[in-house]
Amino acid sequence: MSRKRNKASFGNSKHGNIRLYKRDLVGLYNEDTDKIVKITLDKDDKNQTPKISKIINKWNKRVSSYCRPILNQKFDLIVSANVSTQLCSLASYIVSQVRGSHIYQDNMLQFIHDVSKQHVQQIKKMLSTNGRAVITSEQYEWADPYIHPLAHKTGIYQYVKDPRDMLQIEIQNNIELKKDTVPGRVTEDMLDGVTILERREWIWTFNDGRHYLVKGWVVQGNS
Numbered sequence: 001m002s003r004k005r006n007k008a009s010f011g012n013s014k015h016g017n018i019r020l021y022k023r024d025l026v027g028l029y030n031e032d033t034d035k036i037v038k039i040t041l042d043k044d045d046k047n048q049t050p051k052i053s054k055i056i057n058k059w060n061k062r063v064s065s066y067c068r069p070i071l072n073q074k075f076d077l078i079v080s081a082n083v084s085t086q087l088c089s090l091a092s093y094i095v096s097q098v099r100g101s102h103i104y105q106d107n108m109l110q111f112i113h114d115v116s117k118q119h120v121q122q123i124k125k126m127l128s129t130n131g132r133a134v135i136t137s138e139q140y141e142w143a144d145p146y147i148h149p150l151a152h153k154t155g156i157y158q159y160v161k162d163p164r165d166m167l168q169i170e171i172q173n174n175i176e177l178k179k180d181t182v183p184g185r186v187t188e189d190m191l192d193g194v195t196i197l198e199r200r201e202w203i204w205t206f207n208d209g210r211h212y213l214v215k216g217w218v219v220q221g222n223s
Contacts, residue, residue, distance in 0.1 A: 074128035080135045082214065084116040085184040091115075092183040112183045120190045127194070127221035136216035137186035138204070140166050140175050147209030155180050163211035164203055172213075182212070194219040 085092075091112050120135070127133050142156050142163040156166075156175060165171050175181065188196070198218040205211050 073126065074131065075126050076128055076131045078123050078127055078131070078133040080119070080123055080133070080186075082136055082138055084119050084186050085138050085182050087119055088112040088115050088184050109183055116184045116186060117190055120186055124194055124221070127219075129221055131221045132197070133194070133219050133221070134216065135186055135191075135219065136214055138182045138212040139185050139201075139215050140172075140180065140213045141182055142166060142211045142213075144209040163205075163213075166203065166211075166213040167201065186215075188215075188217070191217060191219055194221055 088111070091108060123133050123135065140156060142160060145157055155178070159174065160166060160171055166175070188199075196217055196219050199216070201213060201215045203211055204214045
């Protein structure tokens with residue numbers, strides 16, 4: 001959600017001086033997405049991976065148009081709270097379900113990364129000079145295998161016994177080394193071109209069986 005000092009006129013519904021709008025920011029809600037979901041659900045399809053790879057290649061060619069700046073205005077305050085990891089939640093699901101080659105997996109994860117980077121670029125373009133943006137993003141997921149059925153796919157619980165330990169720098173270094181990170185996360189290297197005023201991190205208890213380490217930044221626009 002973004003807010004401007006003067007009334008903006010881009011929304012579908014109005015609440016005071018804030019207008020809410022509904023848009024497909026990523027551009028993945030189309031017939032290709034319908035196809036890829038059907039292919040993913042068909043576990044007996046022996047050509048599952050090449051079929052999906054063909055669609056992903058098409059997505060990669062259009063990645064620069066994803067998260068396109070649908071708003072050409074500048075804002076004094078922009079808040080993006082754990083948004084980037086949800087932009088490609090479908091793609092992340094496909095990565096977890098389809099047994100493809102390492103090349104396929106790497107290409108898919110790179111696509112998710114590129115879309116998240118585009119999201120951050122859009123925020124920076126919409127930020128006014130000296131305007132502020134608050135950006136938060138999940139970094140690591142810790143899941144209890146006795147409570148959460150997908151815990152075996154995260155891997156972190158195997159070497160991190162308590163989710164609060166994810167706050168320790170040595171644990172974070174180990175997680176980064178093993179690449180047990182949340183697809184689509186925002187990382188600090190994406191925040192070039194803006195001034196970081198503050199950075200924080202904390203544990204978010206999603207439910208009894210799932211915990212996330214979240215990092216947050218307050219940044220200021222420079223141009």
